[in-house]
Amino acid sequence: MPRLQLNSRTGTGVATDFPKDLHVALERYNHRETEPKWQSFWTDGKCFEAKEDFSRPKYYVLEMFPYPSGRIHMGHVRNYTMGDVIARFRRACGYNVLHPMGWDAFGMPAENAAIERGVHPKGWTYDNIATMRGQLKSMGLAIDWSREFATCDPSYYRHEQAMFLDFITAGLVERRVSLVNWDPVDQTVLANEQVIDGKGWRSGAAVEKRELAQWFLKITDYAQELLDALTGLDKWPDKVRLMQKNWIGRSEGLTFTFELEDANGKKLDEGLTVYTTRHDTIFGASFCAVSADHPLAKKLALHDPLLEAFRKDVAALGTSEENIERAEKKGFPLHVFARHPFRKDVKLPVFAANFVLMGYGEGALFGCPAHDQRDIDFANKYHLPILPVVAPRGSNANTFQITTEPYVEKDGDNAVLINSEFLDGLSVSEAKVEVARRFEKMGIGKRTVNFRLRDWGVSRQRYWGCPIPVIHCKSCGIVPVPKSQLPVVLPEDVTFDKPGNPLVHHPTWKHVTCPACNEKAERETDTFDTFIDSSWYYARFTSPHDAEAVDPVAAKYWLPVDQYIGGVEHAILHLLYSRFYARAMTKTHHANADEPFASLFTQGMVIHETFKAVNGEWVLPSDALHKDGAWVHANTGEPLTVGGVEKMSKSKRNVVDPDTIIASYGADTARWFMLSDTPPERDIEWTEAGAEGSWRFTQRIWRIVNEIAELPKSAATLHGNGLTLRRLTHRSMAAITEDLNNLRFNRAISRIYELSNAIGPNLSVVDKPPDLSGALREAGETLVLLMAPMMPHLAEECWKLLGHTEAVVNTPWPRAIAELVAVDEVTIAVQVNGKRRDEILLPKAMDRGMLEARVFELESVKRMTEGKIIKKIIVVPDRIINLVVTDQ
């Protein structure tokens, strides 16, 4: 028998051909012939094309659609395999399944490729799509390809533009000036992630802060609703819900206004409004601080060059650099003072400070150093008093002191107010209520809620994105492009030889006439954030060819997505934007499902060993060779060091190419490996040994099915030979159904191993009685159907071999016979004082008295209880009996 050479490490990764003179066809399963054959069968039969059918329950399963970066990677293989198993399983269970695929096709990598390689973003993108589509098809996915689209298709983004216009009408959009990271060399806005050490990632130029008018979607209008609705998303991971909750960041506090006076004690016209969540500590206040961008600081800076210099300093520090530097608290005295609302003699100096954010609350705060880390740092630097006003219950108010570490006990009953006049003795929460009550009565403050969530800035100064459909007119201002003129199509004749957005440099594109006054005007040259594209694609899939963005009938039938699968890296942005978008689409009557994804699953990453050469360069796993217990380079033979097991990434070169794997092992093997052993939410390590193990299992199934196919056909019975096998067969059906319903693929697979392990010994029985043959055939057929969602090609081939004319894809999911799932004998563990001492096989649901009698006959029990007193006997029916004994 020729050996199949399976070594992708040597770089060939190709199976040797099967000699034709041997009868290997029956012995070896040949995925390279079988897989394309069944893929054509499914395609030709339009097996996975979905249609609305109101008489059947629907199931919409969706994996996060890929960015067409070039080639698929193992992370895609894992993601789409999981979705595919669900799609095939639900389909077999009788659901009308929608399982579409598309491309998140706008974005910067296409422009980078254009700049670096001189290719056009469009050509680059569609070429990648063609490659990746082919790769996905080689995986044998049960996808309705008739619904495919790319977000860079004008037929997609025209609806995005129309919807944006509707959003404007509905008051969901705002245009305002905001600060951005500006790269003066590339003349473009940079995302925070693209600013490294204060410099542009590509140009290396010092990044500036620049004020730019931009479009915002008013997601903050929905902050409370998005927060509240998280509770209802009980099929989402708690982790993701918590991340969104923290991101939205609701806080309840108090907004109130200090009276201000100048250095001479003269009251100023305006006051200083601050936001706080610790109004209980008002008697511990020792200063106020405002943001460098606060109107008060701006106004005073007009006559104070030093203050203006300080403001510039703070602005230059930017946002991203601070994290690295752990920027020191810095303040600049404004020489104005805030009058304490309850103590007329106390005057708090007001500073402009670098740690106060203009975007949160009122951009101003009062500092209570004794009970806040940041405030105490600031107070110690500028020699401000530290007045403790909260202390652990029972401590001495006169001697309780704080110097460098704040006391931050917030809630609960173990902290009390001290040194705070009418608040003394109250708990923190009681004091908050009292202070709020007094401020409201005095008319200087009120309870307010603040959110951390900011509005969503969607303008990007980029070419490869959806054009924002507005026109800027000198006399009419901002004029929406009339819907009849949509789509605003991206021009293709652009160049990337100049820095900045090619749309700005384009000779004609932006020059238009104003739709309102017919005078000369200019198009908006900004494009949308690509997160907009991915915020509604799931809805477009329900009616991808409709003349409107979403066909209401289709949307009503298919939405929401029943199962959404993707990486946890999208836990916040994409998933929060989509939730907002769903609401915005409801408001503008484009759809009516407020929550887009009923159930969410976040799968783990694919990780792999890393290899490093002597010169420090990373080495591809396919170039690493295990030789005499050490790793060497396959070509040069030089020794390699094995690094950590990390996420597959191009930079570490620890990638395995799906094409190579599918060519050498087959799609079914790759799919099987991705689902085996590791729970889907955890990171899975790709190993050669594991892949070979999965491959061997495909061969084992093939052998088993071949043998079963040759057995004489006879009925399985409820008695006699093969009953044990039948019980396992039916229990496997029940358990695997449950596992797949709960996405516990690794558990389902272990049960398939168990079933196949049980078939083996029965097959080697010589002169099988007819009822055993019947049980074996049933077990084999069940095995094939149960594994079909994971290994669809092998399943079809086996099913045919077993004599079926209807394909597995059109065969219903097997249903367990209750009588065979039920157990009639149970093994009961016998414990003495909670320790297992023996076990006993008994009929199910045995009477307690009889059970005890049988247990006391056991030698082990006699030995352990001899001369002791039985205090208590605990019986858990059909599971355990525990004898509690003592010496006395």
Added chain:
RNA sequence: GCCCUUGUGGUGGAAUGGUAGACGCGACGGACUCAAAAUCCGUUUCCGAGAGGAGUGGGGGUUCAAGUCCCUCCAAGGGCACCA
């Protein structure tokens, strides 16, 4: 700094508060073979010859019974990060 998650054999991992280690990988032994590969049959938590004992990151607790619940500490991973 704050918040969250996870710690189980050589390894990936099973286990509604009820027999810890299912199933896979690896390893070891055997069968088949001139031999190897493939395949099949065993063994594989640790200590102990055995009876037996110990054991789910460490320590404590609740319970007849704890991998599972509670407290605490340690380690790894993740999220947020001047949010007043």
